[in-house]
Amino acid sequence: MNRLFLFLLGVLCGVAALFYLTRRSDMTSAGLGSVDTMHDVAMARPSMAATPPTPLPPVAATTLSSPSVALVDPPPVTSPDVAPGITVASAFSVPATPAAASTTAVYGLLIPVAGVAPADLADTFTQARGEGRVHDAIDIMAPRGTPVVAVNDGRVVKLFTSKPGGLTVYQFDPQQQVVYYYAHLDGYAPGLAEGQLLHRGDLLGFVGSTGNASADAPHLHFEVQLLGPEKQWWHATSINPYGRFAGQP
Numbered sequence: 001m002n003r004l005f006l007f008l009l010g011v012l013c014g015v016a017a018l019f020y021l022t023r024r025s026d027m028t029s030a031g032l033g034s035v036d037t038m039h040d041v042a043m044a045r046p047s048m049a050a051t052p053p054t055p056l057p058p059v060a061a062t063t064l065s066s067p068s069v070a071l072v073d074p075p076p077v078t079s080p081d082v083a084p085g086i087t088v089a090s091a092f093s094v095p096a097t098p099a100a101a102s103t104t105a106v107y108g109l110l111i112p113v114a115g116v117a118p119a120d121l122a123d124t125f126t127q128a129r130g131e132g133r134v135h136d137a138i139d140i141m142a143p144r145g146t147p148v149v150a151v152n153d154g155r156v157v158k159l160f161t162s163k164p165g166g167l168t169v170y171q172f173d174p175q176q177q178v179v180y181y182y183a184h185l186d187g188y189a190p191g192l193a194e195g196q197l198l199h200r201g202d203l204l205g206f207v208g209s210t211g212n213a214s215a216d217a218p219h220l221h222f223e224v225q226l227l228g229p230e231k232q233w234w235h236a237t238s239i240n241p242y243g244r245f246a247g248q249p
Contacts, residue, residue, distance in 0.1 A: 101177040101226055106239065108246045109151040110200050112182065113140045113207060113220050123242035136238040137181070137223040144186055144218040146207040150198040151180055151222075151245075157233050159194055165221065166210025170233040171198060179233050183221035184213040 111118065124138050150171060157179070158170040165183035169192075172179055186208025198204060209218040224244065225236035243249075 102173070102175055105152065105173040105175065105178040106224060107244050109224075109241070109244055110149065111140070111245050111247075112148055112151050112222055113142045114147040114149060116140055116142060118245055118247040121242060121245065121248070123240070125238075125240040125242055137183075137221050138241050140207075140220045140222060141217065142207045142219065144206075144208055147203055148182055148185060148205045148207060148220055150200055150202045150204055153199050154180070154197070156192065156194050156196045156198060156204070159188065159192065162211060164212045166208065166213065167205065168211075169204055171204075172227070172231075172233070176231055177227055179225045179227055179236055181221075181223040181225060183223075184208055184211050184219060186210065186218070 111121070121138065121140065125136065126134055152171075152173055154171045154173045156169060157172050158168075160168045160170065162168060162183075165181075167183075167185040167188065169182040169185070169188070170179055171182075182205060184207075185205040188205045189203040192204055207218050207220050209215045213219065213221070222241055223238055224241045225238050227233075227236050
């Protein structure tokens with residue numbers, strides 16, 4: 001019995017020795033060395049916690065600068081409805097002549113029919129006329145032969161006989177911004193001529209009913225018109241004369 005125990009103990013010791021030798025041989029071949037060697041290596045390795053990390057070198061601050069850009073004016077805006085190369089401003093510019101008519105040319109006018117007071121005037125500017133027309137003037141009723149005088153200073157640019165207006169006078173104001181139109185005259189003042197300079201109140205004709213006016217209702221047909229840049233006395237824009245005479249509110 002004792003011999004059997006000793007035999008088993010010897011076998012166990014041999015197996016243990018064999019296991020030890022085999023394990024050490026594997027570690028040596030793997031380059032790990034002995035346990036003592038591994039311990040020595042571990043003790044010689046510096047501790048990561050003991051040595052602070054090396055700081056990165058400081059980066060020099062740089063100032064960002066915008067590239068130099070030459071400033072230029074934007075190109076002119078053009079409209080698709082305008083021919084290329086024409087700016088909107090020039091395409092739609094309005095001549096300043098009509099809008100720049102002086103106050104004395106359209107306000108404070110002398111009533112052109114002698115003896116007529118401001119209260120005697122009636123606004124007939126928008127009254128309808130034949131063939132769908134609008135009057136565009138005022139009618140100043142007076143007996144036939146009543147003197148008709150210039151409402152303002154200015155030259156006579158045209159003496160004209162027309163089918164609707166009869167004997168007529170076209171007179172420009174001194175700045176040639178406005179034309180005054182007198183119609184249905186019974187006759188002209190003696191010596192009246194185109195190019196003649198009239199002063200305010202000068203006689204230029206007499207009330208009548210020539211043209212398409214009724215013989216039973218003699219009157220002066222009077223218009224104030226704004227001239228365009230071409231200064232065409234026969235093609236101007238009518239404005240209402242009523243309220244533009246001296247003495248009218």
